[in-house]
Amino acid sequence: MELQTLTYLVVGATFALYIGIALVSKAKSTGEFYVAGKHVHPVANGMATAADWMSAASFSGMAGLIAFLGYDGSVFLMGWTGGFVLLALLLAPYLRKYGKFTVPEFIGDRYVSQTARVVAVVCLIVISFTYIAGQMRGVGIVFSRFLNVDIATGLGIGMTLVFFYAVVGGMKGITYTQVAQYCVLIFGYTVPAVFIALQVTGNPIPQLAFGGNLIEGGGHLLASLDGVVTDLGFAAYTAGTKSRIDVFFITLALMAGTAGLPHVIVRFFTVPRVRDARISAGWALLFIALLYTVAPAVAALARWNLTETIQVGPVGAADGNLAYADRPDWFDRWERTGLLGFDDKNGDGRIQYYNDANPEFAARAEEFGWQGNELRVDPDIIVLANPEIAGLPNWVIALVAAGAIAAALSTAAGLLLVISAAVSHDLLKGVLARQISDKHELMAGRISAAVAVLLAGYLGYNPPGFVTEVVALAFGLAASSLFPAIFLGIFTFRVNKYGAIAGMLTGLTFTVGYMIYFKGVFIAPMAENIPANWLFGISPEGIGAFAAMLNFAVALGVSSMTRPPPAEARALVERIRIPAG
Amino acid sequence: MSAKSRSYWHDNLRLVGVCLAIWFTVSFGFGILLVDQLNRIQIGGFQLGFWFAQQGSIYAFVALIFFYAWRANRLDREHGVDED
Numbered sequence: 001m002e003l004q005t006l007t008y009l010v011v012g013a014t015f016a017l018y019i020g021i022a023l024v025s026k027a028k029s030t031g032e033f034y035v036a037g038k039h040v041h042p043v044a045n046g047m048a049t050a051a052d053w054m055s056a057a058s059f060s061g062m063a064g065l066i067a068f069l070g071y072d073g074s075v076f077l078m079g080w081t082g083g084f085v086l087l088a089l090l091l092a093p094y095l096r097k098y099g100k101f102t103v104p105e106f107i108g109d110r111y112v113s114q115t116a117r118v119v120a121v122v123c124l125i126v127i128s129f130t131y132i133a134g135q136m137r138g139v140g141i142v143f144s145r146f147l148n149v150d151i152a153t154g155l156g157i158g159m160t161l162v163f164f165y166a167v168v169g170g171m172k173g174i175t176y177t178q179v180a181q182y183c184v185l186i187f188g189y190t191v192p193a194v195f196i197a198l199q200v201t202g203n204p205i206p207q208l209a210f211g212g213n214l215i216e217g218g219g220h221l222l223a224s225l226d227g228v229v230t231d232l233g234f235a236a237y238t239a240g241t242k243s244r245i246d247v248f249f250i251t252l253a254l255m256a257g258t259a260g261l262p263h264v265i266v267r268f269f270t271v272p273r274v275r276d277a278r279i280s281a282g283w284a285l286l287f288i289a290l291l292y293t294v295a296p297a298v299a300a301l302a303r304w305n306l307t308e309t310i311q312v313g314p315v316g317a318a319d320g321n322l323a324y325a326d327r328p329d330w331f332d333r334w335e336r337t338g339l340l341g342f343d344d345k346n347g348d349g350r351i352q353y354y355n356d357a358n359p360e361f362a363a364r365a366e367e368f369g370w371q372g373n374e375l376r377v378d379p380d381i382i383v384l385a386n387p388e389i390a391g392l393p394n395w396v397i398a399l400v401a402a403g404a405i406a407a408a409l410s411t412a413a414g415l416l417l418v419i420s421a422a423v424s425h426d427l428l429k430g431v432l433a434r435q436i437s438d439k440h441e442l443m444a445g446r447i448s449a450a451v452a453v454l455l456a457g458y459l460g461y462n463p464p465g466f467v468t469e470v471v472a473l474a475f476g477l478a479a480s481s482l483f484p485a486i487f488l489g490i491f492t493f494r495v496n497k498y499g500a501i502a503g504m505l506t507g508l509t510f511t512v513g514y515m516i517y518f519k520g521v522f523i524a525p526m527a528e529n530i531p532a533n534w535l536f537g538i539s540p541e542g543i544g545a546f547a548a549m550l551n552f553a554v555a556l557g558v559s560s561m562t563r564p565p566p567a568e569a570r571a572l573v574e575r576i577r578i579p580a581g
Numbered sequence: 582m583s584a585k586s587r588s589y590w591h592d593n594l595r596l597v598g599v600c601l602a603i604w605f606t607v608s609f610g611f612g613i614l615l616v617d618q619l620n621r622i623q624i625g626g627f628q629l630g631f632w633f634a635q636q637g638s639i640y641a642f643v644a645l646i647f648f649y650a651w652r653a654n655r656l657d658r659e660h661g662v663d664e665d
Contacts, residue, residue, distance in 0.1 A: 066635075071616075074634035078608045081639045085604045088646045089597050093653070207636060211626035220626035238620070238631045248613050273664050275654050282646035289639050296635040577593075578586055580662040 003394045007146050010398040011405060014184050018165055018177045018409075027170030030442050034101040034421050035269040036172040042276040046283025048178035049267045051185065051410035053080075053258075053284070054291060055131070056138025059185060059407035064382030066299035067306075070229075071240030073299065075250040075541075081285060081292050082251070083258025086483075088281030091259060092268040094490045096277035097576040101269065102418070103262045103482065104426040110489040112569050113497035114431055119504050121422045123481040124262045128415045129459070130474040131263075132452075135415070136460020138408040141380065144337065146401035152461060158409060159457040166413040166420075167449045171270060174413045181406035186290055188403020192387040192396050193294045196301050199390055210297035214304075225300055228307050231315050232354040233361025237300065242539075243531060249542030256548050257475030260483030263414040266421070274579040302382045305389050310353045310375060316368045321350040330388035339378035340385075346371040412456065420449035473515050476544025480507030484551040493573055495555050496565040503555030510547040515540050589660040596656060600649050607633060607641040 027033040040048070058080070066073030098106055104124060108117025136155060143154025165173045190206070197209035201221060214221055226236040235241045242250075258264065267284075268277045309328070313320035324342060334340040342351055346369055353375040356362050384404060387396045424445035429436055436444070481504045488495040488503070495503075518529040518540045527533045529540065538546055575581070611619055612634035619630030627636075657663035 071631060071634060074612060074631075077635050078612055078638050081642050082604065082608050085600070085642050085645055089600055089604075089649055210636070211624075211632070213626065222626055222628075222631070238628055244613065248609060251608065251613065275650070275657070275664065278650035278653055279647070282643065282650050285643050285646055289643050293636055293639055574586065577590055578662050579657050579664050 003397060004148060006394050007398040007401050010395070010402045011147065014180075014402045014406060015161060017180055018161060021176045021180060022165030022169040022173045025169055025172045025176050027168075027172045027442075030101075030425070030438050030445065032172045033170030033442055033445050034417075034425065035266070036170075036175045038270055038272055040175055040270040040272075042271050042280035043283050044175070044179055045267060045271050045276075045280045046285075047182045047287050048175045049264065049280070049284035050287035050291075051178040051182035051406070052174075052267055052414040053261075053264055053411070054185065054288060054407055055411035056135050056404065056408040058291065058295075059189065060138055060141070060383045060404050061380055063295040063298040063302065064379030066296055067303040067382050068377075068379055069240065070235065070237040070303075072242045072247065073296070074240075075242075075247055075254060077292055077296060079251045079254025080258055081288060083255040084281055084285040084288070086255055086259035087264065087268075088278060088285075091265060091486055091490070092277045092281050093274045093579070094576045095265060095486070096268050096271065097274050097579060098572075099269075101266075102421050102425050103265055103486070104422055105430065107482075107485055107489065107500065108426070108430065110569060110572055111485075111495075111497040111500045112566055113501070116485075116497050116501050116504075117426055117430060119501055120482065120485065121426050123477060123504065123508060124422050125419060127261065127474045127478050127482075128263060128419050129455070132412055132415045132419075132456040133459035135408045135412040136456050139405060139412075140460055141337070141339075142384070142401055142404045142408070146397075155457050155460050158405070158412075158460075159453050162409055162413050162416065163450060163453045166416045167446050167453070170445070171266075171417055174410075174417060175270060177413070178410045181410040182287060184406040185403040185410075186287070188399040188401075188406070189291050189383075190294055191399055192390070192392055193298050193301075195392050195396065196305070196386060196390045197297065200301050200304060206294045206297035206301075210300060221300060221304065225304050225307075228311065229303070232307070232311065233358040233365070234355045237303065243537050245537050246531070246534075246539050246542055249538045249545045251542075253479045253542050253544035253548075254475050256479035256483045257477075257544060260478035260481070260486065261475075262422075262478075262482065263411075263418045265486075266418055267414070298383065298386065302386050302389070305386075306377070306382075307353070309389065310351050315354075316364075319350075321352055323350050325349065327351075328389075330385055333388070334381055334385055337381075339381045341376035343374050343376070345374050351375055416449050416452045416456065419452045420445050423448040423452075473511065473540075476511045476515070476541070476547065477508060479544035480511045480547035480551055484548050484555060488552070488555055490573065490576065492556075493570055494564060495559045496562060496569070498562045499555040499557070499559030502558045503551040506554045507544075507547045507551035510550055511544050514543045514547070585660060585662070589656070589662050592656055592660070593653070596649065596652055600645055603645055604642065608638040612638050 031037050062076050104117045104120035107120040139158040140151040140154050143149055144151050165177050193206045194204050197206045198204045201209040201212040202215050203209040203212045230236050271277050271280050310322050312322050351374055352370045354373055356373045424441055428444050429441050485500050485504050517526050531537055616630035620628035622629040
């Protein structure tokens with residue numbers, strides 16, 4: 001069957017499934033709308049958390065980034081999984097015992113302060129909106145490439161779907177659609193990976209193929225990959241180029257950021273008991289690990305396939321590079337999306353792909369008659385184009401499209417829900433209109449979810465130029481603002497509202513300030529974004545970890561100089577530390 | 582805080598501390614700080630440090646959370662603070 005028809009069929013079938021699930025699990029009360037009535041089975045919650053957490057960035061972006069970063073890409077693998085250890089050990093069981101609906105609500109109750117609650121709401125909204133813009137862009141790319149509709153139509157379809165099951169179903173609805181979405185996305189991710197692993201190494205298990213031997217030539221995949229990329233002037237795949245301290249801080253920022261993301265935390269409010277929250281985090285990470293251990297294998301295999309496609313003969317030989325006229329079909333299709341680009345700088349009609357930023361190799365390349373790297377590959381297309389590069393059947397390509405859409409939609413829905421809960425529950429019910437009835441609060445929750453969908457759609461259609469930067473910022477923000485405030489709220493009695501508020505504001509402003517200083521969000525950067533200029537050699541991506549340490553220091557320092565928190569704060573801490581009662 | 586709660590919390594902190602030490606060792610230790618040393622050891626097609634950074638740490642994290650959940654549930658029962 002033709003790819004277009006097949007993709008419509010597969011994607012259409014998954015959409016019908018999501019809508020069906022939303023219809024049978026409509027939320028009838030605020031408890032069901034915010035936390036699915038706390039009836040979710042821990043394994044189901046683990047699966048929903050995995051889909052909630054794994055976004056367009058994990059599905060379509062990460063393996064592509066790792067393919068070009070090599071060892072340096074490990075920061076995403078360790079950072080985005082190690083965060084679940086922090087979540088399971090330090091936050092989830094205690095927040096489940098606390099037993100209310102939202103993260104800002106916990107901060108407000110623990111620090112006995114409406115101001116702290118409002119500061120937490122601000123952090124939450126900034127974090128969640130930056131995230132959602134990235135999801136909507138992912139939906140747009142998939143729709144425009146695979147479904148051949150323009151981005152606006154694609155976004156419209158995506159928004160209608162999310163609107164339908166997030167606004168109608170609430171947390172209860174999105175939980176079960178996320179379970180279905182997990183199944184679709186993991187299938188769409190692993191099936192092509194198995195095919196490619198089999199083609200390149202003869203071993204169907206990607207995690208083993210990663211350390212296996214090549215069918216052609218017989219050497220180890222990784223050793224051979226190190227060889228071909230260094231021959232083209234790139235850093236060895238298994239070595240990377242980032243400094244040790246930067247890798248350390250980026251990993252730490254992604255871990256603490258993961259643990260502090262409100263849309264992930266709130267999933268652990270939906271299970272019946274404390275011990276379900278503990279085990280559920282294990283299930284969530286197991287389901288996530290199924291994708292996260294395959295991703296680096298896909299990355300190495302894709303980098304190998306791509307290099308071999310372009311560099312068909314010895315480096316420097318006259319016919320060593322692929323002639324543009326002989327380019328495969330997928331090259332054309334992705335070139336049309338603008339995510340792949342060829343610029344014949346030396347006019348020889350062949351594609352030279354090498355590292356022209358490496359002065360030593362650039363000098364050699366000049367001797368070959370090369371005049372600069374001619375291929376531009378957006379990392380976002382690696383996973384999406386992988387099945388086409390490997391020449392896999394059309395149904396696999398259709399599956400990947402459905403999987404990518406599932407990954408983006410499930411995360412978008414989770415984010416919309418925490419935004420609407422923060423507005424209707426924390427701002428409206430908590431601060432502005434405390435007398436509001438349950439029924440009206442539910443209506444307000446639905447209205448704010450609807451407004452958030454529209455805003456997210458707008459951000460997806462007009463993505464701010466700094467989306468990638470801001471997504472990295474979202475982790476830094478969560479790590480430096482919410483994570484320390486929640487952690488200290490559970491593990492200390494002494495930290496009071498002054499300490500918590502001062503700490504959150506310090507972490508937030510320091511991270512934002514550092515980011516603007518080097519990346520220039522809204523304004524021109526004030527200093528060149530290079531290691532020599534960074535504080536202790538920490539890049540803006542890793543600064544959230546440093547800012548989190550500042551947050552801890554400020555919160556503890558300010559608290560020790562101001563009066564201890566009231567007795568009710570102490571009682572709350574004692575209650576959440578003990579599972580019974 | 583009652584004596585019972587205090588001793589429960591003390592044991593709980595010790596469990597969390599041990600788990601976090603393992604968490605740190607497999608990722609920041611083996612995958613980042615000691616990566617060059619471990620990369621001299623080759624297992625199959627993998628250099629060991631690289632394997633920890635891109636595979637081993639993730640397996641260890643999964644095992645660690647299940648281990649923690651099992652021990653924490655047992656701790657609840659031993660101290661009589663479990664939910665049922």
